[in-house]
Amino acid sequence: MNPEILLKILKKFKNKDLSYDKILSSMSSIPLKICLDVYKEFYHTNLGDPKLFKGTKEIEDIAIKIIGSWLNNRNAYGFIVSGGTEANLTGLWIARNIYKKKKPNFIVSELCHFSFDKIADLLNIEIRKVPVNEEYEIDIDSVRKYIDENTIAIVGIAGTTEYGSVDNIKELGLICEENDLYLHVDAAFGGFVLPFLKELGYYNKEFDFKIKAVQSITVDPHKMLLVPIPAGGIILRNEKLLDNITFEAHYLLEKRSRTLLGTRSGASAAMTLASILYLGRKGLKKIVDDCMRKTLYLYEELNDLGFNVIKPKMNILVFSHRKIEKIYKGILKKYAVSMTRRNEIRVVIMPHVTYEMLNDFVDYLKYLLKNI
């Protein structure tokens, strides 16, 4: 087919998509333009066989080392994977194979991302969901009660998908040490946000490898690092952990396979390093600061309108109202927002969200409040 015609056809479909200026519910954003150039250079690379693409593999290793150092671990090893789901799966896959229990279970907060339900199903591990406290953090006393002789791991969440809350990972670390359990941290969203919120003084809790028991952390470059999808990250305390998920790859030049995917994108690794270098810690901190300021701005505006708004810990805002269902339906005619499992409206303030969008959103809410 003529390339111009086929592009026209594809664009016709694309026109049905929402554009980011209408999206207030996404944890991804418009990726950095620099990534387009990088993709052109690396679109043919396959890290499923790193011996064929040695240079690209070095790029992945450097990206992981830098992310590891941001997470306070200079010995970190890991991979750029397809997303948070694969990264979380990898962490629990390692844990399951270390402990080799007949009927293993793992413990996580009831606010965990749905990827953990899939993982429990795939790995045949029982998932034990623990209630949260009034701060939306896993209830530590309950965690102790859920542990038994078949428990292999605890998952701490650093930035829950719905509320942006952060579990007390330090306490979870102590519990894991006492009970010889694997500690995985799901910082898919928080990984590239919390370190900077901490530097900016919004937040002061530990969630990374500084905590001795933490064995693996999920961080997603395709969220706040502004890398095109797919780019997740599984960061391990050390390379040795991979022995638990190493399989023979007979027909490849590299004889070991250590990721869930076989064939996998080298471009995602290259774009991740490109974003890290392009933005640097300084650039990312500025982006996070900007998102947090906008979140607090919207928080004040919504309070003034009489909504019941949860004080944001991160760039996620959750609010409710006695006519929430009608307001939600009304908002969806103009903006994409989502609902929490507790029937509150949830807004995520990512870098594509401008003050103009927020002001228009607030005006629209005023209109809805008057007309509902």
Ligand SMILES: Cc1ncc(COP(=O)(O)O)c(C=O)c1O
């Ligand atoms: C905390 C958390 N964990 C895991 C995931 C899953 O990530 P992905 O959609 O990249 O698979 C998400 C996605 O939003 C998330 O917020």
